[in-house]
Amino acid sequence: MDTNHKDRSKVYFNPYFGGVLLGMVLLATFYITGRGLGASGAAKSTVVAVVDRFAPEHAENSGYYSQFLSDDNHPLNTWLVFEVIGVLAGAFLSGAISGRLKLKTEHNPKITNKRRLLFAGIGGVLFGFGAQVARGCTSGAALSGAAVLSLGGFLTMLAIFGSAYAFAWFFRKLWI
Amino acid sequence: MSRTYILLTIVAILGAAVLVFLPEKKNQKELDPEKLLMEINNSSRYLSTDLVAHRLIEKDPSILLVDVRPAAQYGEYALPGAINIPLEQVLLIDNEGYLNRNDLEIVLYSNGDLWADQAWILCARRGYKNLYVLKGGLNHWFESIMQPKSPSPGSPSQDFDMYSFRLAASQYFGGGANIETNTENSTENVIIKRREKKSVTAGGC
Amino acid sequence: MGPLIPMGIIPDQWNSVMAVLIGVAFGFVLESSGFSSSRKIVGLFYGYDFTVLRVFFTAAVTTAVGLAYFSYVGWIDMSLAYIHPTYLTAAIVGGLIMGLGFITGGFCPGTSLCAVAIGKIDGIIFTIGLMLGIFIFSEGYPVWEGLYNGNYLGSVKVTESLGISDNLFIFLFAVMALAAFYVTSLIGRRIKEVNY
Numbered sequence: 001m002d003t004n005h006k007d008r009s010k011v012y013f014n015p016y017f018g019g020v021l022l023g024m025v026l027l028a029t030f031y032i033t034g035r036g037l038g039a040s041g042a043a044k045s046t047v048v049a050v051v052d053r054f055a056p057e058h059a060e061n062s063g064y065y066s067q068f069l070s071d072d073n074h075p076l077n078t079w080l081v082f083e084v085i086g087v088l089a090g091a092f093l094s095g096a097i098s099g100r101l102k103l104k105t106e107h108n109p110k111i112t113n114k115r116r117l118l119f120a121g122i123g124g125v126l127f128g129f130g131a132q133v134a135r136g137c138t139s140g141a142a143l144s145g146a147a148v149l150s151l152g153g154f155l156t157m158l159a160i161f162g163s164a165y166a167f168a169w170f171f172r173k174l175w176i
Numbered sequence: 177m178s179r180t181y182i183l184l185t186i187v188a189i190l191g192a193a194v195l196v197f198l199p200e201k202k203n204q205k206e207l208d209p210e211k212l213l214m215e216i217n218n219s220s221r222y223l224s225t226d227l228v229a230h231r232l233i234e235k236d237p238s239i240l241l242v243d244v245r246p247a248a249q250y251g252e253y254a255l256p257g258a259i260n261i262p263l264e265q266v267l268l269i270d271n272e273g274y275l276n277r278n279d280l281e282i283v284l285y286s287n288g289d290l291w292a293d294q295a296w297i298l299c300a301r302r303g304y305k306n307l308y309v310l311k312g313g314l315n316h317w318f319e320s321i322m323q324p325k326s327p328s329p330g331s332p333s334q335d336f337d338m339y340s341f342r343l344a345a346s347q348y349f350g351g352g353a354n355i356e357t358n359t360e361n362s363t364e365n366v367i368i369k370r371r372e373k374k375s376v377t378a379g380g381c
Numbered sequence: 382m383g384p385l386i387p388m389g390i391i392p393d394q395w396n397s398v399m400a401v402l403i404g405v406a407f408g409f410v411l412e413s414s415g416f417s418s419s420r421k422i423v424g425l426f427y428g429y430d431f432t433v434l435r436v437f438f439t440a441a442v443t444t445a446v447g448l449a450y451f452s453y454v455g456w457i458d459m460s461l462a463y464i465h466p467t468y469l470t471a472a473i474v475g476g477l478i479m480g481l482g483f484i485t486g487g488f489c490p491g492t493s494l495c496a497v498a499i500g501k502i503d504g505i506i507f508t509i510g511l512m513l514g515i516f517i518f519s520e521g522y523p524v525w526e527g528l529y530n531g532n533y534l535g536s537v538k539v540t541e542s543l544g545i546s547d548n549l550f551i552f553l554f555a556v557m558a559l560a561a562f563y564v565t566s567l568i569g570r571r572i573k574e575v576n577y
Binding site for chain 1: 383384385386387391396397399400401402403404405406407408409410411412413414415417418419420421423425426427429431432435436437438439440441442443444445447448451456457459461462463464465466467468469471472473474475476477478479480481482483484485486487488489490491492493494495497498499500501502503504506507508509510511512513514515516517518519520522523525526528529534536537538539540541542547550551562
C-alpha cells in the first residue's frame with residue numbers, strides 16, 4: 001500500500017498481534033464462562049424470536065425452532081445475543097477510533113454495486129444454512145472448536161477453508 | 177524475515193514445545209494429604225443415629241443412605257432406602273454418580289464405623305463433597321433406635337424425650353421395642369438417575 | 382478455579398454482563414485486525430492478503446496453548462468447558478456450504494457483524510442473508526434432519542481419534558501454523574498486488 005499519504009482508515013493491527021489478542025480474548029472467554037465465542041448463534045436466536053413472535057404455533061410445532069424455545073426464557077435472552085451486542089459495540093468503537101465509520105459498499109471496482117450486494121446476500125444465505133448444519137460458524141465451530149481440540153471443530157475448519165479455496169477460481173471475477 | 181519475527185517464532189515454538197515435555201500430572205483431582213488429614217480429624221462428618229432416623233421418618237429427600245457392606249450383608253438387612261456400594265467398589269467410575277453429588281447428602285454406613293470411615297476417606301480424597309458417616313453404624317442403630325433402653329429414673333428430661341422419640345422411631349422402622357412389629361423391613365432401593373456431568377454451557381455458535 | 386461462571390465463582394447473573402464485555406473485546410479485535418473488510422478477508426483465497434490466516438491461526442494456537450497451560454496449572458477444569466460436539470457428516474457438509482458462502486459473500490457471521498457496525502452495506506446484506514439461510518434451514522428441517530444428526534461421535538477430541546497426546550498435538554499445530562505463516566510470507570511477495 002502506498003505509504004506516502006497515510007490513510008488512517010487503512011491502518012490495521014499487525015495480524016500476529018491481532019491474532020494473539022484474539023487468542024487472549026478467547027482464552028479469557030473459556031476461563032470465565034467455560035465456552036467459546038460465537039456469532040451465528042445470535043442470528044439463529046433472532047430468527048427464532050421473530051418466528052415465535054409472528055407464528056408462535058408454527059414455532060412450537062417445528063422440530064427445529066422448538067429446541068430453542070422455553071417457557072421461562074425469551075429466545076433472545078441467550079449468551080450469544082448479549083455477546084453479539086458487545087461485538088457490534090466493540091467493532092463500532094474500533095471503527096470510530098480508526099476513522100472507518102462510513103456507509104458504503106465495498107467491492108471490486110470491476111463489478112457493480114448491485115452485483116456485489118447480490119452475491120453478499122447469496123453468501124449470507126449459504127453461510128447461515130451451513131452454520132446451522134455444522135452447529136456453528138467460523139467463530140463458534142472452527143475457532144472455538146479448534147482451540148479445545150474438538151474433532152468436529154477441526155473438520156469444520158478444514159471444510160470451510162478447503163471449500164473456499166476450491167470454489168475461489170469460479171468466483172475470481174468478483175474479487176480480482 | 178525481520179529479526180522480530182524470528183524471535184517471536186522461537187518464543188512460540190518454545191512455548192508449545194515445553195507443553196510436550198511437561199511431566200504427566202498424576203492424580204490431579206486428589207486432595208493433598210495435609211488437607212485430607214485435617215478433614216479426617218474433623219468429626220463433623222458424623223451424623224448421629226437419632227438425626228438420621230429423624231430425617232428418614234420425615235422422608236427428607238435430600239439424604240441418600242449408602243450401605244458400604246458386602247452385598248450379602250446388604251441383602252440380609254439394610255436401612256430403608258439405602259443403596260449398596262460395597263467398600264471395594266467405592267472408587268469405580270460407575271459409582272461416582274451416586275457418591276459425588278451436590279444436591280444430596282450422602283450418609284455412608286456399615287456395621288460399625290470402620291468401613292464407612294474408610295469409604296469416606298477414599299471419597300474425600302477424590303474431593304467428593306457432602307459426605308457423612310452414620311456414627312456407630314448399624315450396631316449403634318440397633319442399640320439406640322431399634323431397641324432403645326429406657327433411661328434410669330432420675331435422668332434429665334431430655335433423656336426421656338429422646339427415649340420416647342426412639343420408641344416411636346423403633347415402631348416406625350419395625351424394631352423390637354414394640355410388640356406389634358412389622359418384621360418385614362422394606363429394603364427397596366432408591367432409583368436414582370445417574371448424575372449428568374455438572375451442567376455444561378450448551379450451544380456453540 | 383475456572384471456568385469461573387460454571388464453578389459458581391462469578392454468580393450466574395453476571396453471565397450476560399460478561400457476554401457483553403467479552404463481545405466488545407471480540408468485536409474490537411476483529412475490526413482492528415481488518416476483518417470488517419470483505420476484500421481483505423477474501424485476499425486469503427486469492428493470495429493477495431493473508432491477514433485472515435495469520436490472525437485466525439495465531440488466535441487458535443494462542444488459545445490452545447494457553448488452555449493447555451491453564452489446565453496444567455489447575456486454573457481451569459476442562460471437563461466443565463464446552464467442547465463442540467462432533468457430528469461427522471454435518472461438520473463436513475456444513476463446512477463445505479459455509480466455504481462456498483465465504484467465497485461468494487466475503488464474510489463470515491462474526492466479521493459481517495463488524496462490517497455492519499462500521500456501516501458496510503454489503504455486511505448488512507450478508508447478515509440479512511444469514512438470517513434468511515437460517516430461516517430456510519429451520520423451515521426445511523425435516524428434510525435435512527438425518528444429515529444434521531448423522532454420525533454422531535459425541536464431544537470427541539481430535540487427539541482421541543488420532544491417538545496422540547493433547548500437548549503433542551498442540552505443539553504440532555503450532556509448528557504447522559508457523560510454517561504456514563512463513564510460506565505465505567514468501568507467496569505474498571510474488572503475487573501481484575491488489576489495491577483495495
